[in-house]
Amino acid sequence: MNSPRPQMTLADIARLAGVGSATASRALNNDKGVSTQTRQRVLDIAAQYAYVVSPEAVRLAKGNLGRVAVVAPHFSRWFFGEIVEGIEAVLREAGIDVLLYFVGSLEDRRSFFDKLPARRKVDAVIVVGFPVEKAERARLELLNVHIVAAGGQHAVYPNVCIDDYRAGRQAMDHLLFLGHQRIGMIEAVDLDQPTEPSGRSSAYRDALRESKLPIEPELVVSAPWGGEQGAEAMDALLSLKTPPTAVYAHSDEVAVGAMRSIRRAGLRIPEDISIVGIDDHPIASLMDLTTVRQPVRSQGELAAQMVLTLLEGKPLPEREITVSTQLTMRSTTAPPRQNR
Amino acid sequence: MNSPRPQMTLADIARLAGVGSATASRALNNDKGVSTQTRQRVLDIAAQYAYVVSPEAVRLAKGNLGRVAVVAPHFSRWFFGEIVEGIEAVLREAGIDVLLYFVGSLEDRRSFFDKLPARRKVDAVIVVGFPVEKAERARLELLNVHIVAAGGQHAVYPNVCIDDYRAGRQAMDHLLFLGHQRIGMIEAVDLDQPTEPSGRSSAYRDALRESKLPIEPELVVSAPWGGEQGAEAMDALLSLKTPPTAVYAHSDEVAVGAMRSIRRAGLRIPEDISIVGIDDHPIASLMDLTTVRQPVRSQGELAAQMVLTLLEGKPLPEREITVSTQLTMRSTTAPPRQNR
DNA sequence: ATTGTATTCGGAAGCGCTTCCGGTTGTTCG
DNA sequence: CGAACAACCGGAAGCGCTTCCGAATACAAT
Structure with missing residues (x-):
């Protein structure tokens, strides 16, 4: 053969x-x-x-390698796939090979960071969507390699991401502007990744505070990223004596899950409950979900470009690039019932 | 630094x-x-x-490489991300590096297949989700490399995929069993890829024929993969003098798009129109979409395992692996109105 | 004491390419 | 017509590793 x-x-x-x-x-x-x-x-x-x-x-x-590693916790989630597409596109243009490392579990991560230095395989690594731990950083530094983070704020390394706080505020301010007084939040967390307090969460509290609204702990529930989890979280919110009139979800996938719960509870969106997400995942448009759009592919492209200039030995014009987000109004948000 | x-x-x-x-x-x-x-x-x-x-x-x-290339037209679509995850997992286990090639457009493809032989970079290539053209095959053969196809039937090379015809029949037979007589089909096509007549389409016709139902051309519309396109296709179906009472979509993403159109038209699912998709995309569960489930990740894993045995110089136990699909009933399908 | 067999080790020859450096040509200019 | 210079080319030295092969030592068997 x-x-x-x-x-x-x-x-x-x-x-x-x-x-x-x-x-x-x-x-x-x-x-x-x-x-x-x-x-x-x-x-x-x-x-x-x-x-x-x-x-x-x-x-x-x-004497050169011409290879960079892309490390991400998932690929099947839209956000990651999209960002990797962006990276791949510009890197390939430059004749650089892209090595893929998928490090879902904590264990995977550990083994990745352990073994990486043992094989001087890449000129740079792009870390997608998760913070790098202290110990891991040490390993990374060992091998004298450029590091760039994409889609996850990460002051330690050059990075490109959105302003989570601002995105959160855009969502919250929209809800507040519509007149909602009782707003729930579904906070997305990642069990497998070391999690840092997200700007998306503090935006919630700040917005409420600025509007002189009380911050009620029962109104915030956290759930792993993912639709099913979002649905469960929403169930919790719905079981409150007085459920929120609007929900701010940290991501569209979570929001869509929440929508199912609302629907199944016999409530209507947005008449009974408004909901807003973050991402502008393709599904958002299909569900007419109001969301805060973030450019994902370009985050990947920008990160790749950073790597390129780093590889050329040039200094980075800016160590941190923040891409902007914008509120995309569709039809899952409306003024609360009593205000209509 | x-x-x-x-x-x-x-x-x-x-x-x-x-x-x-x-x-x-x-x-x-x-x-x-x-x-x-x-x-x-x-x-x-x-x-x-x-x-x-x-x-x-x-x-x-x-004298060995220890690298395999994964070529796919997208990464941001769930199906591809998932399959790549599977591949990566087993290949990494085996200490093999995974090179990523994203060939969205026809042009990308061409350049990929042109350049590949110019750099003897990999021991094998796994083609994900699209058929390889004749000319491309020639290039591939030039470099004396193993080739495996995943997620797309491809008799030329060892491959793992689902039985598209059977999956289609599972969907259609379900609709027929419920008593639908006027069933529409949203046929998914890929503009950028050379397309072959899909088993998913012939399943539609065969099922109808076996049920002695007429095959009306106006009831089948085709659309590129993707929610928005599915929505447009559904609009076309809806604008018929007598719209179908059920719709069979080639993929969940398309189905979900179609659902938006139905919803916007003021119709209810499944009361007014039933809809069934294929994939069991995570979104399907969130939308309570009835669908034909296919195991995606394992297709990737199996393909990777094939590569592994090929690399060991062993013969393949079976050149073609067909993974099975099953109907997953949720709540977007029901008997047509008049039969209730 | 001698021969034999294991075990451990180092020299050196590649692997297939790039690149320095010096040698040949051919051209041009004084 | 000779010198200076350019353009072209080949030999050979790496690049950092694996691996063959022979040397050296150790220890057991005769």
Whole structure:
């Protein structure tokens, strides 16, 4: 099936073309110092024998790697896939290979950070969507590699992300503006990742405080990212003696889950309960969900570009890029019943 | 910031440990033929100086690559992300690196298949979710690499996928069993990919035919994968003089889009119109969508395992693996109005 | 004491490429 | 016509590792 046809080497091509290996190399790499005819001859021979270079040898000789690692906790979630697409697109453009590391569980992470230094495989690593722990940072520094974070604030490294606090405020202020007084929050947390207090949460409290509204602990429930979890959280909110008239969810997926609970409880959206999410996940538009849009793909692209300039040895124009978010009103939010 | 601390080489470690480079190599690789003390000494020195091997050199010397490419048209769509997760998990387990190639547009594809052979970078490639064209196949064969297809039927190469026809029948038979007589189909197509007649479509016609129901062309509309497109397609169906009482969509995303159209048209699901999708996308559960479930992650895992056995030079126990699908009934399907 | 067998180790030859450096040509200018 | 210079090319030295092979030492068997 797979004929192990002997791979030709540069030396073979050189010999066949009747030139030295140095010349062959120059011809193939489009370096100067080779006459047009010689170059053509080499190229022809190479094409004829389907010559392909050995990237290992090239890299060994040149001393660079041309590879960057992308580390993320998931890929099946839209946000991550989208961001990785962005990264891949610009990196490939630059001729750099993208190595994928999927580190879902804490255990995976640990093993990733342990083994990484053992194999000097990449020029840089892009960490997508989770904070890097102290110990992990130490490992990373060991191998003398550039690090960039995308889609997760991370002051330690150059990073690109949204302003979580601002996004949260956009959502909350919208609800407040509509006249809601009793607003619930479904706080998204990640069990597997070391979690830091999110700006999305403090935005909730600040907004309430500024509106002179009480902050009632029973109105905030937390749930892992994900629709099912959002649904459960919403069930909790719904079982309150006096449920909220509006809900602010940390993500669209969570919000959509919550919507199912509301629907199943026989309540209508937005007549009985308003709901707003964050992300502008494709599903948001399909569900007519009001949300705070964040550009995801470009976060990936920007992070990749940072890596590129870092790789060129240039300084970063700015260590932290914050991409802007905007409220996208659809039809899951409306003034509370009594105000209509 | 990034101290370009000189990287130690094997030779350095060997010298420091007072042994030959051969011995150092053996010690580090846990080969036999090294006394315990010597080995320990080398290991200590290596640890102390944070020695990391150069994978290029190792590969050059050993002659193998240890890398496989995963090629997919998207990553932000759940199906692809999930399948890639599966692949990555088993390949990493085996110590193999996963290179990512995202080939959304036709153009991307072309350039991918053109350049791939120019850099003998991988031992195998896994093609996810799209058929490989003739010309591309030729390129692939050129570089003497294993090829496996996942999530897309592809008789040419070893592959793992679902039985599209069967899945379609499961959906259609369900609708038919409920008593629907006028069933629409939203056929998903991919503009950027060479498309082959899908088993999902022939299932529709066969099912109708077997039930002695007429096949009306106006009842089938096609749309690119994606919610918005599904919504538009549904609009078309809705604008028929007599719209269908049930709709079979080729994917959940399309189905969910269609649901929005139905909802916006003031119709109720399933009372006025039933709808069934394929995939069991997480969103399906959130929308209470009846669908035909396919195991996605395991398709990725199985494909990766195929690659592994291929890489070991063993023959494949079976060239084609078909994973089974099952109807998952939720609440978007019910008997048509008049039959209740 | 001698021969034999294991065990441990180091030298050195690659792996396939890039690149420095010096040698040949061919051209141009004084 | 000779010198100066450019353009082109080949030999060979790495790049950092693995691995073959032979040397050295140790220890058991004769």
